[in-house]
Amino acid sequence: MSHDMGRMGPKGWLACGFVLWLAALTSVRATPAIAPETGPPPAEKAAPAQNPPQTAGSYVGQDTCLTCHDDKREGLAKHGLSADPRTPAAGQGCESCHGPGSRHVEDPVNVKPMQFDLAAPEDVNATCTTCHNRGEHALWDGSQHANRDVSCTTCHSVHSYKSEAKQLKKETQRELCAGCHRDKIAKLDRSGHMPVREGKMECTSCHNVHGATNVRLLRKGDSIQELCTYCHADKRGPFLWEHPPGRDGCVTCHDPHGSSNDRMLVAKPPILCQRCHVHTRHPSTVYDEVAVGTVARVYGRSCVTCHSAIHGSNHPGGARFTR
DSSP states (O other): OHHHHHTOOHHHHHHHHHHHHHHHHHHHHHSOOOOOOSSSOHHHHHOOOOOOOOOOOOOOOHHHHHHHOGGGHHHHHHHOOTTSTTSGGGTTTTHHHHOOOHHHHHOTTTOOOOOTTTSOHHHHHHHHTTTOOSGGGTTOTTSHHHHTTOOHHHHBOSSSOOSSSTTBSSSSHHHHHTTTOHHHHHGGGTSSSOTTTTTSOOGGGTBOTTOOSSTTOBSSSSSHHHHHHHHOGGGOOOOSEEOHHHHHOGGGTBOTTOOSSGGGBSSOTTHHHHTTOOSSSSOSSTTSTTTTTOHIIIIIOOGGGTOOOTTEEOSTTOTTSOO
16 A cells, blocks of 8 residues: 555645545534524624714804903904904904814803813914914924924913013013023023113024024024124125134124123133134243233233134235234
8 A cells, every 4th residue: 555655646646635625624514503602792792882973063153252251352353353364353263273162152061162271282283384384484394393392372372462462471582482491591691782681682583483494493594604694794704714613603602692701702712712723823821921021912812902804804914814
């Protein structure tokens, strides 16, 4: 028998396999089916009870909302004008932002419209950007503030604002920004002459808080140097002789938020200059024996006494920024 099986070819093995498969299939069909358990199937037992679908409701009109919320009338009037078709007042009034209010009118206790002080930042921003999505607000999505879960209602309040413009939660931008940027606001009091503290500038004079194409939310250009030279045009190059710190950025030597030194310098001269110029012909201190009798080092005590064109020079002999 074993010799006969060893002599079987491929066709023989294939025929044996088919016979065995057919026998197994016949035995499975002959096995009686097991009766199912009584009662509903497991899927029906595990199905949780679902709440009835929530309907969006219908609009009831601004007058209906103000029947109870009359204290919100002033803020709403300033937030939108009925003559401007882009504003909430020209649309559905209160319900332009808070959603349809019919179900809230039917059950004021259990059904609430959208409450911006309790909503998630992304929901608040999604509502506000349905209108505020152009101009200064065009780059809000993906901006530094948006990525840090700052919402529109973090700074603005339609119904409880305190500023004369922009409906801010504080009277001034300085007070508002101080809530997060305390280190920057604290520097404003260091300088004897500070335009922001004197009311001549605001934080938004330099920064677009709603988004920009640069990392510091700068309003002009894509670098600090481009922003500063927008006003300080006399410091703008290109120069025949360029001072490398000026090319790298104004904040290399200046602190735009305030400093205890003149001209908002990050350090007093000559210490400021000696941060880079540590190996020069000049002595490293005014008390050096070589410099005791020199006027520039003892009385002037400032590198810009001689190097007056420190931001750059276009003079043919201004390689050392002396002219």
